[in-house]
Every structure is written in structure tokens, then in C-alpha cells.
Amino acid sequence: MFMRVDRLQTELPIPKAPNPNAAAALQELLGGKYGEMSTLNNYMFQSFNFRSKSKLRPFYSLVASITAEELGHVELVSNGVCLLNNGPGDPEEDVDISEAPFADMQDIRLAASFLSNGGGAMPMNSNGTSWNMDFVTTSGNVIFDLLHNFHLECGARLHKLRVYETMTEPTGREVCGYLLVRGGVHAHAYALALKKLTGVDIEKMLPTPNINLDKIPECAKYLEEGSHRRLYRFSPDDYSEMSGIWGKGEKALPGDPPGALEVVDGLPDGGKIPELEGTPSAFTPDYAPEEFYEIATKLYKKSR
Numbered sequence: 687m688f689m690r691v692d693r694l695q696t697e698l699p700i701p702k703a704p705n706p707n708a709a710a711a712l713q714e715l716l717g718g719k720y721g722e723m724s725t726l727n728n729y730m731f732q733s734f735n736f737r738s739k740s741k742l743r744p745f746y747s748l749v750a751s752i753t754a755e756e757l758g759h760v761e762l763v764s765n766g767v768c769l770l771n772n773g774p775g776d777p778e779e780d781v782d783i784s785e786a787p788f789a790d791m792q793d794i795r796l797a798a799s800f801l802s803n804g805g806g807a808m809p810m811n812s813n814g815t816s817w818n819m820d821f822v823t824t825s826g827n828v829i830f831d832l833l834h835n836f837h838l839e840c841g842a843r844l845h846k847l848r849v850y851e852t853m854t855e856p857t858g859r860e861v862c863g864y865l866l867v868r869g870g871v872h873a874h875a876y877a878l879a880l881k882k883l884t885g886v887d888i889e890k891m892l893p894t895p896n897i898n899l900d901k902i903p904e905c906a907k908y909l910e911e912g913s914h915r916r917l918y919r920f921s922p923d924d925y926s927e928m929s930g931i932w933g934k935g936e937k938a939l940p941g942d943p944p945g946a947l948e949v950v951d952g953l954p955d956g957g958k959i960p961e962l963e964g965t966p967s968a969f970t971p972d973y974a975p976e977e978f979y980e981i982a983t984k985l986y987k988k989s990r
């Protein structure tokens with residue numbers, strides 16, 4: 687089962703100005719082949735399909751707990767996309783729609799983000815192509831699946847670095863910086879799992895691409911707090927067995943701040959979910975929202 691917590695895994699800065707083309711670039715990290723929809727669904731279905739869970743508990747626990755983190759990454763990137771997709775256009779309620787208040791939206795790269803999705807995120811890549819199940823590998827073979835996961839995390843890092851290189855917007859850069867640290871943890875974790883099973887020092891291939899996180903200013907605070915050494919259980923009682931792989935004398939990668947790897951109980955503190963105002967002139971939630979707000983206020987009061 688999954689439990690939902692109404693927080694983001696990290697706090698995102700609110701953009702000073704909308705930038706739908708930056709949001710389009712971030713979509714690659716959501717619904718691209720190596721995006722968060724792919725990491726989530728690969729690990730989720732592998733964990734559902736896992737044979738001999740009891741006998742292979744540390745490996746099952748690793749894949750299962752990272753699944754929960756990936757769902758939060760889908761949520762994080764989606765919020766980044768929504769923040770950057772919040773305009774341009776005239777959001778006023780009384781605006782004259784015959785004056786083309788959203789004329790600027792004709793020039794955005796992913797026009798459907800506004801026209802169909804009202805500025806929201808979707809499981810698609812930076813060109814608007816649907817994410818699909820062909821990006822999921824769940825073979826039943828533990829070595830093959832872990833090797834696939836290692837490849838997937840290295841691919842995700844490659845794409846995050848490229849998206850980061852296109853970005854000047856603090857919101858998008860924060861998403862990339864956070865995910866680069868967490869993706870590094872996951873690549874390292876899958877490498878250690880493979881090492882335990884095969885004896886091969888796969889972690890020596892990291893980082894791939896070969897650029898250390900200290901070259902990225904947005905990674906600094908996460909490295910300082912030791913995020914690169916932590917795996918979260920995302921559960922009150924379960925999945926502690928993965929500490930046999932991530933922990934027990936294993937250390938941070940040579941290019942990162944030194945320290946022992948640790949499994950953390952529960953989940954990260956995270957940050958608040960950003961709140962975007964309605965855009966009456968784009969019919970979200972609708973042209974005259976006051977009635978909705980009034981109904982919602984009444985229902986809220988009833989619930990107290």
C-alpha cells in the first residue's frame with residue numbers, strides 16, 4: 687500500500703516570471719524515456735512482480751522503497767512544470783476574451799500544455815510525445831533488472847545534466863539539482879546491490895556522465911546535509927533490510943563529501959506544495975470561481 691503526504695520532497699523557489707519553454711524542457715525529466723515516470727514504473731512493477739521476496743528481502747526492499755521516492759519525484763517535477771507554465775497571459779476575471787489575453791501562448795513550444803492542460807504537467811516528454819510502457823523493463827531476472835535500473839539512473843543523470851545546461855530559471859535548476867543528488871544515490875544503490883550479488887565493483891563506473899555534483903551550485907545544500915548518503919524507507923515499519931546493501935561500512939562515492947551510507951527511517955522533511963492561483967480568464971477553475979470558493983469554504987467549515 688501507499689500512504690500520501692501533502693508535501694513535496696524539497697521546497698521549490700517560486701518563479702519571478704512564467705517560462706513555458708523552460709517547463710517544456712522539464713517535461714523531459716517527467717515523461718522522457720529516462721524521466722521520473724520511467725524510474726517510477728520500472729521499480730514499481732519490478733517490486734510487484736518480484737519472486738522470492740522473503741529470500742531476497744534486502745534487494746526487494748531496495749527496489750520497493752526507491753519506488754516510493756520516485757512517485758514523489760513525479761510529483762516534484764510536475765510541480766516545477768506547473769510553476770513555470772503559469773502564464774504568460776492575462777489571468778484577470780474581467781478581461782475581455784475577444785482581446786486575445788493569451789496571445790503569447792501561440793509562441794510556446796508545447797502549446798497543448800496551455801490549450802489542453804491549462805498549464806498543468808503531463809506524462810509526456812519535452813516534445814509532447816506520450817510516455818509509454820515500452821520504457822519499462824521487468825524481466826523477472828534480478829541481475830538483469832538491477833542492471834537495467836543502474837543504466838536507467840545513469841541515463842536519467844545524463845538527461846538531467848542536459849536539461850540543467852539549458853536552464854537559467856531557479857525553479858527548474860532546483861528540480862535538476864535535487865534530482866541529480868537523489869539520482870546519484872539510486873545509481874550508487876543499484877551498483878552496490880549488483881556488487882553484493884556478483885562481486886563486480888560496478889560503483890567504480892560512477893559518476894556517469896563523469897561530472898561531480900560539486901560543479902552544480904544547486905546541489906551544494908543537499909550535499910551539505912548528506913542527502914547523497916541517505917536512502918529513505920518511506921514507511922513506518924518496513925524495508926529496513928536494504929541497510930545490508932546501503933550501509934554496513936559502505937561509503938559515499940570518492941567525488942562526493944565523505945561519510946558512511948545510511949538508511950533513514952520514514953521520509954525526508956521536504957517542503958510545502960506550491961499554491962497556484964486560479965486563472966478565471968482561462969476557465970480554471972472556471973470563469974466565475976466565487977461560487978466554487980464559497981461551496982468549498984462551507985464544506986471545509988463542516989469538516990472541522
Ligand SMILES: [Fe+2]
Pocket residue numbers: 722725755756759865868869
Ligand atoms: Fe527519480
